[in-house]
Amino acid sequence: MDSQGEDDDTMDQFMEKFKTQKYEGAFNEDNWEEEFDKIPMFMKKAPQEIDPEKAPELACLQSILFDEDRPLEEQAESFKDEGNEYFKEKNYEKAVASYTEGIKKKCKDVELNAILYTNRAAAQFYLGNYRSALNDAIAARKQKPDHLKAVIRGALCCVEIKNYREALKWCEEGLKINPTEKKLIETRTKADRLQRAAERDARKSKLAEKKKQSKKDSLLNALKDRGIKLHQQAAGEDEEETSEFSYDGISSENATGSQVFLDESGRLHWPVLFLYPEHMQTDFISAFPEDSRFIDHLNAMFNEDYPPWDTDRKYFAPNLEVYFEDEETQSFYQVNPERTLLEAMQHRRFRVKAGSPSFLIFVKQSSFYKKYFTDRKVYKLT
CATH class of the missing domain: 3.10.20.90 (Phosphatidylinositol 3-kinase Catalytic Subunit; Chain A, domain 1)
Structure with missing residues (x-):
């Protein structure tokens, strides 16, 4: 038998043996999705904490992503991407933490810094931290005054904290940047309606308080005119000596x-x-x-x-x-x-x-x- 035939026989024997033996640790129909999710490339969601011993591949990737020797812009960009992933998962607290780490890098890229502040503002907004979100929107505009998303976020924050005048101001500034921005037009309409309602309520409240005070004054005058004394006044004290007649x-x-x-x-x-x-x-x-x-x-x-x-x-x-x-x-x-x-x-x-x-x-x-x-x-x- 020539050498080619011997090789074919050997391969046939190997394949027959391979059919009867299962690969140890291989995926099966029941757990293949679970096993795939352990591989960093295929992970749908990053774990909250990474243990280098249990997940060395993931720890390695993280060390590459956040290598302190890389340029600050690259490090900030990595934290921004990480924050975006958390944001998509609606894990806003983790998103805030990631954006904060990116901001701490203090890189020279004003566009990137504006995005980090704006994204953190969005995460804070969904956590209900409207004033913190507004501060981030302001910080983003210090980096880039015409950053439209920061303007939109600032306007929305002002509405939430019921500062409608300021919301209108943010909207007007944003519409100078983009006159057709739908979100700003809607927010301006809402803020204007709420501002007018707040002013109307304030007028009603002031009028009601004025009427209430007038009733108090009339009542106190009636008591004084009749010489009626209250228990809070010291017994035996002459009315002329009493300078206060409290309601x-x-x-x-x-x-x-x-x-x-x-x-x-x-x-x-x-x-x-x-x-x-x-x-x-x-x-x-x-x-x-x-x-x-x-x-x-x-x-x-x-x-x-x-x-x-x-x-x-x-x-x-x-x-x-x-x-x-x-x-x-x-x-x-x-x-x-x-x-x-x-x-x-x-x-x-x-x-x-x-x-x-x-x-x-x-x-x-x-x-x-x-x-x-x-x-x-x-x-x-x-």
Whole structure:
């Protein structure tokens, strides 16, 4: 047999053996995609951290890409490309980090620097860091004033932080660079609409605040004119010595949200609290007109129907007495039910506490009444 025939036989034997033996570590139908993704050239996504021992090929590529001996422009360009890949994957934090590394190189390529700042602005924007994004857009324009993408990003940032005037300014500057830029035209229209709405809301708010202040002033003047004193003033202090009459003393809201108010006819309506110490019960009158009498309210509250807690049926208007407490002297003053609320509140010892005048209601000469006032000072109003 000649040498050519021997070679053919040897090759045939090798091929037959190759068919029966599997290559160790070869891809199979189940894991070939996974194995391919481990090869740097075919990777769809770079790992968060690179371990040189587990991925020596990738570590090698990275060292080549970011070799400190290369020109600064090439290094910055590599970080820009890396940031772009992270950006495509919507990993904006990693993108920001990569662009930052590129900016740190401080290369002399103003075009590249402008792109790095603009791209970082975009990543910051999608992270919701609008002011940081705006600062990057400004930095990009310092590198290249006519960088259109930086202008667009700056305008969008200004809209997000509700600085519509500045957004309009950015749009106008950008449209000088490119008068047909669709994004800038849309942003200008939006910023103009929002600016006009903000100005309208500001006018409404200012007018509402002015009306509110006017109501406050009218209310305070009404209280001063009537000589009504608030609990925050020191007891025994002469009105002439009081230089401040604060609205805070009457602005406290109770559980129902009621407050004293002045109606169109100039009459005050007070949220008044009736206390029944014997039964530890209360009644709340949300708007007690200052010129109405206590007896009128008592008649309306205690007529044919008794409250459920009045098991002895003692609470009916003619059988009740009204008092207020002077906390400073720990004294009590009896109020004639025929008197008006204003007359009671104008007493020199009466103080409005927490915005609501309060009065205690007792059954005349009841055992509880006698015991309650045994060691307390009681005065009758004349």
